[in-house]
Amino acid sequence: MKQLLIFVQKEFKHVFRDKKTLLLLFGLPIAQIVLFGFALTNEIKDANLLIIDHSKDETTLQITEKFRASSSFSLRESVMNTSEMEDAFKRGSIKLALIFPSQFEQDLIHEGRAPIQLIADATDPNTATMLINYASSIIRDYQQSIATKPPELSIQIQHRNIYNPELKGTTNFVPGVMALVLLLICVLMTSVSIVKEKEMGTMEILLVSPFNPILVILAKAIPYLALSIVNLIVILLLSTFLLDTPVNGNVFLLVGVSIVLIMAALSLGLLISNSTNSQQMAMLISLMGMLLPTMMFTGFLFPLENMPMALQVFANMVPSKWYYIIVKDIMIKGLGCSAVWKETLILLGMILLLLALSIRKFKIRLS
Amino acid sequence: MTDTVIQTEKLTKIFGSFTAVDAITFDVKKGEIFGFLGANGAGKTTAMRMLCGLSVPSGGEATVAGFSVKNQAEQIKHSIGYMSQKFSLYEDLTVYENIRFFAGIYGIERKTIRARSSEMLQRLGLGDQRNTLVGSLPLGWKQKLAFSVAIFHSPRIVFLDEPTGGVDPVTRRQFWDLIYEASDNGITVFVTTHYMDEAEYCNRISMMVDGAIKALDTPANLKSQFQANDMDEVFYRLARRAKRKSY
Numbered sequence: 001m002k003q004l005l006i007f008v009q010k011e012f013k014h015v016f017r018d019k020k021t022l023l024l025l026f027g028l029p030i031a032q033i034v035l036f037g038f039a040l041t042n043e044i045k046d047a048n049l050l051i052i053d054h055s056k057d058e059t060t061l062q063i064t065e066k067f068r069a070s071s072s073f074s075l076r077e078s079v080m081n082t083s084e085m086e087d088a089f090k091r092g093s094i095k096l097a098l099i100f101p102s103q104f105e106q107d108l109i110h111e112g113r114a115p116i117q118l119i120a121d122a123t124d125p126n127t128a129t130m131l132i133n134y135a136s137s138i139i140r141d142y143q144q145s146i147a148t149k150p151p152e153l154s155i156q157i158q159h160r161n162i163y164n165p166e167l168k169g170t171t172n173f174v175p176g177v178m179a180l181v182l183l184l185i186c187v188l189m190t191s192v193s194i195v196k197e198k199e200m201g202t203m204e205i206l207l208v209s210p211f212n213p214i215l216v217i218l219a220k221a222i223p224y225l226a227l228s229i230v231n232l233i234v235i236l237l238l239s240t241f242l243l244d245t246p247v248n249g250n251v252f253l254l255v256g257v258s259i260v261l262i263m264a265a266l267s268l269g270l271l272i273s274n275s276t277n278s279q280q281m282a283m284l285i286s287l288m289g290m291l292l293p294t295m296m297f298t299g300f301l302f303p304l305e306n307m308p309m310a311l312q313v314f315a316n317m318v319p320s321k322w323y324y325i326i327v328k329d330i331m332i333k334g335l336g337c338s339a340v341w342k343e344t345l346i347l348l349g350m351i352l353l354l355l356a357l358s359i360r361k362f363k364i365r366l367s
Numbered sequence: 368m369t370d371t372v373i374q375t376e377k378l379t380k381i382f383g384s385f386t387a388v389d390a391i392t393f394d395v396k397k398g399e400i401f402g403f404l405g406a407n408g409a410g411k412t413t414a415m416r417m418l419c420g421l422s423v424p425s426g427g428e429a430t431v432a433g434f435s436v437k438n439q440a441e442q443i444k445h446s447i448g449y450m451s452q453k454f455s456l457y458e459d460l461t462v463y464e465n466i467r468f469f470a471g472i473y474g475i476e477r478k479t480i481r482a483r484s485s486e487m488l489q490r491l492g493l494g495d496q497r498n499t500l501v502g503s504l505p506l507g508w509k510q511k512l513a514f515s516v517a518i519f520h521s522p523r524i525v526f527l528d529e530p531t532g533g534v535d536p537v538t539r540r541q542f543w544d545l546i547y548e549a550s551d552n553g554i555t556v557f558v559t560t561h562y563m564d565e566a567e568y569c570n571r572i573s574m575m576v577d578g579a580i581k582a583l584d585t586p587a588n589l590k591s592q593f594q595a596n597d598m599d600e601v602f603y604r605l606a607r608r609a610k611r612k613s614y
Contacts, residue, residue: 006471010460017459201453205517208419208449208526210441211472 003211007219014193015223025189029181029231033238036173044130046074048094050085053078055104063116063142067098072134089121096120096131163332170245175327176300178235179320182228182258183265183294188286189224190269195282198273221266228262229255248334254327257340260347261323267354268319274361294320322346370397372524372555373418377427380413387413389578390427395557395571397523400550402569403559406606410578411559412528418557419526420444432523445473448522448554452529456513458502462493465501466516473520487515507538511545518549525549527558531565543568563598574602576609 016022049067053060067073076094079085088094099117101107108114118135122128164171194217197203206216232255240246247254272285295301297315304315315321322343329335373395380388388410395401405411416422418431420440429436432446456465463484470480488494491511501509510530518525527546531539543565546556558569566572567586574582574589582589582605586598595601 003472003474006468010457010464010468013464014457014459200457201451201455202457204421204451204453205449205455205469206472207421208444208447209469209472210444210474 004215004219007211007215008222011193011219011223015227021189025185025227026231026234028184029177029235030238032177032181033174033235033243036177037170037243044072044127044134047072047096047127047131048076049073049135050076050088050094050097051078052080052082052085052097052099054080054102055100057105059105059108059146060100063100063139066138066142067135070134070138072131085119089119092121094121095127096135098135168243168245170239170243171328171332173300174235174239174243174245175324175331176298178232178258178327179261179298179300179323180291180294181231181235182261182323183290183320185228185231186224186262186265187269187272187290188283189227190220190266191272191282191286192279193224194220194270194273195276195279198277199279217270221270224266225259225262229259232258245331247331249330250336253337253340254330257323257326257330257344257347260344260351261319264319264347264351264354267351267358271354271358271361274358293318297321298324300324319347319350371395372397372433373401373429373431373557375418375427375429378414378417378424378429379426380410380417380422381425386578388417388424391575391578391580392427393573393580393583395524395555397555398550398553400546400556400558400568400570402566402572403557403575404566404572404602405559405575406609409575409609411575414575415526415528415557415559419447419449446523448517448520448525450513450517450525450527450530452532454506454509454513456501456509456516459500461498461500462488462504462512463497465512466519469516470519475520483519487519491515507534507541510534510538510542514542514545514549518554522554524555524557527556529559529561531560531562539565563602566598566602572598574605576605581605581608 051064051067053064064075068075073096076088079088082099085094085097089097097117097119099119101115101117104114104116116139118132120128120131194203197206197216203216207213236247236251236254268290269286272282272289276282276285293314297304297311297318298320299315304312304321307315326340326343329339333339371394373393375394376392377390378388378392379386379390391414403411403415413422417424417436418429420431420436420443424436431443434440434442434446436443457468460468466484466487467477467480470484471477485494485497488497491508493508493512496504496508501512504512514525514527514530517527531542534542539562546558546568550556558565560566569586571583571585572589573580582592582601584592589595589601590597593601593604595604
């Protein structure tokens with residue numbers, strides 16, 4: 001036990017003396033949260049909108065005012081001809097154009113109908129669709145406000161976005177970043193630090209000593225476990241106070257489940273370190289074998305439901321997929337144990353499998 | 368009176384169809400400096416690993432410090448020190464932290480470590496370097512430090528696997544002074560080396576060719592037996608007979 005303590009102390013010294021890596025370990029989650037929170041968002045804010053008003057009457061001015069008031073759009077100065085509009089699209093200075101035909105108000109009053117044209121830059125199809133939807137709903141709202149009498153037959157849609165009424169992107173990526181950061185630190189750092197001992201030749205000295213080889217692994221895992229928990233807390237604090245996405249469920253349950261993921265990651269790191277003898281190789285396997293699948297198959301960047309069946313099946317093998325589901329349930333939906341036990345069991349199963357594999361590979365007698 | 372601290376009897380290691388170590392038999396006495404020589408691939412390292420309890424023999428028997436390598440590997444580990452051919456201290460830890468760590472995993476008390484290490488550093492002329500990072504020491508000093516760390520827990524036997532690779536002749540000479548000192552203190556030294564001048568420093572030498580021990584005697588006797596002027600010649604005469612390719 002005392003020996004283990006000495007070993008853990010030594011591991012902490014390694015970690016704290018490597019200032020660059022340390023900076024990376026703590027800088028990474030903060031950078032990711034800030035990036036995803038403020039820069040890489042798929043919400044639309046201040047999309048450049050051009051309004052061409054051939055009518056310039058009371059109604060079109062009121063609608064223009066509505067657009068001006070919306071935070072989704074930012075109005076460009078209006079031009080009067082379509083060739084200038086085309087230039088603006090080509091330059092990329094506008095994303096959406098709205099065109100009122102002449103005599104818009106008169107048509108609306110006398111004929112009961114008046115067309116509005118919306119032209120969107122669909123080089124990014126998702127953005128275009130969203131902009132059209134936003135614009136349509138602003139116009140619809142206006143239409144309802146001026147309607148003199150309700151239409152005789154009408155279906156009223158009442159929609160409500162539960163768990164995330166403001167449709168914030170943060171609810172999606174905070175769990176994703178948590179999964180990513182925990183996996184990155186635990187898998188990469190553990191495997192590299194074990195392989196480093198092999199590369200340096202110190203592993204041999206340790207194996208010749210009476211120190212139990214299993215404890216070597218344990219001592220290696222403890223500092224990264226501690227670092228990961230600190231990172232987890234940093235992410236949750238940032239998420240609560242900076243991004244306004246607090247933990248709705250039980251924080252302790254969330255931390256507990258995160259420790260399960262950390263253990264899965266540590267066993268994966270262990271397996272990698274047992275399969276290779278060079279630090280570069282360990283890093284490469286960790287990055288290719290873990291980081292990419294985590295980014296792609298966790299579900300926070302690309303929805304899994306839209307993937308081909310084979311990839312969906314593959315995604316089931318990625319630990320962070322299950323963790324992502326659990327974190328969303330606890331953090332966003334505020335659910336408890338009864339909702340997440342199944343996914344947690346799957347993670348535990350993965351830990352057992354990975355540990356069994358690594359112990360089989362772990363050559364205590366280096367032969 | 369002489370104790371035998373290492374005794375092997377037809378010790379053999381087979382990997383698949385390849386016999387790495389072929390029934391070697393020898394004794395090493397207490398305080399002796401025993402040179403274990405052979406070309407690359409002759410089976411030195413494999414034999415040494417078996418003696419350190421890192422590898423299970425395929426046949427034969429060996430005892431180290433009175434314990435069997437077959438089923439008492441744990442007891443052996445407490446009685447031996449080991450220094451590998453790779454320089455093996457932690458470069459990002461200070462001199463004292465390295466001593467503290469390696470002594471600590473052998474279960475030595477902190478108080479003992481403190482007293483013994485300052486005495487040891489004085490002797491090595493590293494008294495001022497206690498808190499220097501090992502990475503910034505010159506290679507020769509690192510090597511001497513690594514040896515002192517390997518015998519810090521007063522093992523009965525210390526195994527040195529090509530300890531002086533890449534070190535200049537002066538430092539090598541100084542390193543051997545340390546080895547003699549350890550031997551005078553009753554520590555048996557089991558050393559593999561490539562340098563034939565170093566072989567002359569040993570009390571007795573075994574020459575391994577193709578996994579078997581082809582010669583075992585004092586350097587002087589070997590030279591007269593092979594009618595050679597120096598150990599280089601002895602080595603070439605033996606190694607020339609090797610059938611196995613070195614790798």
